[in-house]
Amino acid sequence: MNREILKFLLLVVVILLLPLAIHEGYLLNVLVFVGIHTMLALALNLLLGYAGQISLGQAGFFGLGAYISGILTATHGINPWLAMVIAAVVVTFMAFLVGFPILKLKGHYLAMATLGLGIIIYIVFNEAVDHTGGPSGLSGIPNLSLAGITFDSDLKNYYLIWTMTLISMGLALNLVHSRIGRALRAIHDSEVAARVMGVNARLLKVQIFALSAGLSAIAGSLYAHTLTFVAPASFGFNFSVELVTMVIIGGLASIYGSLLGAALLTMLPELLRAFQDYDIIVYGLLLVVMTMYMPGGLVKGVPRLFNLLRTKLKRSSTANA
Amino acid sequence: MELSDQIAQYLVSGLSTGAIYALIGIGFAIIYNATEIINFAQGELVMLGGMFSLFFLNAMHLPLPAAVLLAVAATTGAGVLFERLTIRPLKSPTPLALVIITIGGSILIRGIAMMVWGKDTHAIPAFSGSEPLSIGAATILPQHLWIFALTAIAIIANKLFFQYSITGKAMRACAANRRAAGLVGIDVKKMVLFSFAISASLGSLAGIIVAPLTMTSYDVGIMLGLKGFCAAIIGGLSGGVGTVLGGLLLGVLESLGAGLVSSGYKDAIAFIILLLILFIRPQGLFSRAQSERV
Numbered sequence: 001m002n003r004e005i006l007k008f009l010l011l012v013v014v015i016l017l018l019p020l021a022i023h024e025g026y027l028l029n030v031l032v033f034v035g036i037h038t039m040l041a042l043a044l045n046l047l048l049g050y051a052g053q054i055s056l057g058q059a060g061f062f063g064l065g066a067y068i069s070g071i072l073t074a075t076h077g078i079n080p081w082l083a084m085v086i087a088a089v090v091v092t093f094m095a096f097l098v099g100f101p102i103l104k105l106k107g108h109y110l111a112m113a114t115l116g117l118g119i120i121i122y123i124v125f126n127e128a129v130d131h132t133g134g135p136s137g138l139s140g141i142p143n144l145s146l147a148g149i150t151f152d153s154d155l156k157n158y159y160l161i162w163t164m165t166l167i168s169m170g171l172a173l174n175l176v177h178s179r180i181g182r183a184l185r186a187i188h189d190s191e192v193a194a195r196v197m198g199v200n201a202r203l204l205k206v207q208i209f210a211l212s213a214g215l216s217a218i219a220g221s222l223y224a225h226t227l228t229f230v231a232p233a234s235f236g237f238n239f240s241v242e243l244v245t246m247v248i249i250g251g252l253a254s255i256y257g258s259l260l261g262a263a264l265l266t267m268l269p270e271l272l273r274a275f276q277d278y279d280i281i282v283y284g285l286l287l288v289v290m291t292m293y294m295p296g297g298l299v300k301g302v303p304r305l306f307n308l309l310r311t312k313l314k315r316s317s318t319a320n321a
Numbered sequence: 322m323e324l325s326d327q328i329a330q331y332l333v334s335g336l337s338t339g340a341i342y343a344l345i346g347i348g349f350a351i352i353y354n355a356t357e358i359i360n361f362a363q364g365e366l367v368m369l370g371g372m373f374s375l376f377f378l379n380a381m382h383l384p385l386p387a388a389v390l391l392a393v394a395a396t397t398g399a400g401v402l403f404e405r406l407t408i409r410p411l412k413s414p415t416p417l418a419l420v421i422i423t424i425g426g427s428i429l430i431r432g433i434a435m436m437v438w439g440k441d442t443h444a445i446p447a448f449s450g451s452e453p454l455s456i457g458a459a460t461i462l463p464q465h466l467w468i469f470a471l472t473a474i475a476i477i478a479n480k481l482f483f484q485y486s487i488t489g490k491a492m493r494a495c496a497a498n499r500r501a502a503g504l505v506g507i508d509v510k511k512m513v514l515f516s517f518a519i520s521a522s523l524g525s526l527a528g529i530i531v532a533p534l535t536m537t538s539y540d541v542g543i544m545l546g547l548k549g550f551c552a553a554i555i556g557g558l559s560g561g562v563g564t565v566l567g568g569l570l571l572g573v574l575e576s577l578g579a580g581l582v583s584s585g586y587k588d589a590i591a592f593i594i595l596l597l598i599l600f601i602r603p604q605g606l607f608s609r610a611q612s613e614r615v
Contacts, residue, residue: 101600112550113596123589252417284428284432287424
């Protein structure tokens with residue numbers, strides 16, 4: 001456990017110091033989104049990686065958080081922090097209620113049900129024009145502010161978002177190493193066995209689903225206040241798929257994997273700018289190839305690749321001698 | 322127009338889109354039964370059907386029947402290629418990895434289609450004119466009749482193939498128990514390849530016959546694929562009557578909902594129906610509950 005804490009503290013230091021090395025505002029802006037996506041990937045990983053329950057509707061919860069915050073602050077003038085709390089509570093509660101019938105389902109049925117839920121939410125964003133502004137979006141969302149500081153620049157947002165992200169990472173690490181984390185993994189391995197051992201599997205699955213939705217909603221709030229504008233296009237089925245991809249490419253059941261996956265998939269489109277519209281070809285190809293040849297995700301795949309290279313190098317150097 | 326006339330009209334268009342969903346859904350079910358894979362790239366094969374026929378019509382100036390046949394053949398080739406390149410090489414396929422690979426494949430196919438054919442929406446001429454016929458209170462387009470006829474033929478041919486041909490029986494054996502099928506000498510890998518070929522051809526047919534009504538573009542596959550998946554789930558992922566009924570039910574309810582309630586929420590209606598069915602009867606509307614094997 002001590003090594004765990006040390007590892008986490010190292011990450012905190014790196015993230016706090018990173019802006020010193022980056023002077024370009026644009027890159028900082030990308031890193032802000034890496035932070036938001038890390039929170040989302042983390043939320044999904046708790047559900048998918050630890051409890052083994054897929055959700056293809058996470059973008060819906062993310063969007064609900066963003067829109068609830070946006071509408072409460074931009075239209076009704078409520079304090080942004082209060083709006084964030086309201087969004088988180090409402091979405092968590094909604095997911096808790098929906099969770100009971102949904103998480104009775106398994107496998108493809110669960111995938112389809114969560115997908116359907118996400119699409120329904122997405123359609124509501126588009127069609128409830130009076131509240132959401134429809135396809136053209138909702139603008140005029142205020143920035144968050146704390147003790148006289150308004151988070152209106154990339155640097156300030158960087159620290160705001162990453163503070164929240166690191167807090168959620170720390171809490172998640174704590175959660176997965178607790179009794180609940182062990183129970184979740186037990187459900188993943190065999191739900192029946194977990195229930196025999198006295199784990200209330202049904203309730204626990206619903207609770208983790210609600211927690212995951214609530215955390216996504218907080219990320220949504222942060223997104224809305226950072227961007228000061230939300231539009232439905234950011235919360236569609238494609239984004240749900242992208243989140244699942246982040247979790248899988250990063251590494252299932254790995255908190256740091258969520259960070260890696262989110263970082264890779266957020267930076268990738270920026271790196272692929274040169275391909276313009278055709279970046280989705282590279283993206284699709286990467287998705288297929290990575291899943292085929294690096295099934296454990298980056299957290300497992302990169303060290304394995306490293307080891308492979310090292311043994312090869314050793315062998316060739318002994319062969320030369 | 323009176324309400325009953327309107328409803329008759331919605332029924333006609335609902336049944337024709339339902340037939341399309343059924344064709345796509347059967348494609349999902351065939352692959353699922355042979356491999357336990359939900360092929361999320363199924364919708365893209367539907368799109369490819371429409372796009373290929375457009376290509377053979379406009380760029381190659383072929384007559385319509387030839388263009389349709391070639392489009393089905395080309396899409397089937399694409400489906401087979403997809404299986405060979407992505408599914409076959411997998412050493413230890415987990416369900417989750419398969420979901421991601423087929424989703425990645427669908428993104429890839431969509432991207433290539435966008436690169437080749439651009440982002441424009443294209444129209445395909447109707448198979449035999451667009452002079453509406455009136456049957457009772459409803460008017461019906463010749464294309465609707467083509468959809469009903471071709472869907473019926475495809476479904477019946479499919480049924481006969483699985484019921485009576487030796488390959489069809491071998492594929493059903495794989496669906497029942499892959500290991501046992503392998504032990505009695507059935508080439509399971511070949512059957513998996515066949516399942517992709519058959520579902521690609523069914524999907525492309527669906528894409529071709531619906532294109533004159535709805536137009537086609539590189540991104541029509543997503544929604545069509547999801548709706549087809551809905552149809553298959555409603556039918557309990559059976560390759561037969563259940564999925565056909567599921568597709569028709571979905572099409573009709575969606576069309577009635579769009580016409581009578583709100584057209585903006587048309588797609589939401591389909592998914593609300595899906596959720597209700599999953600909550601109440603997760604094994605599908607038309608199949609008996611199975612006890613879970615642990």
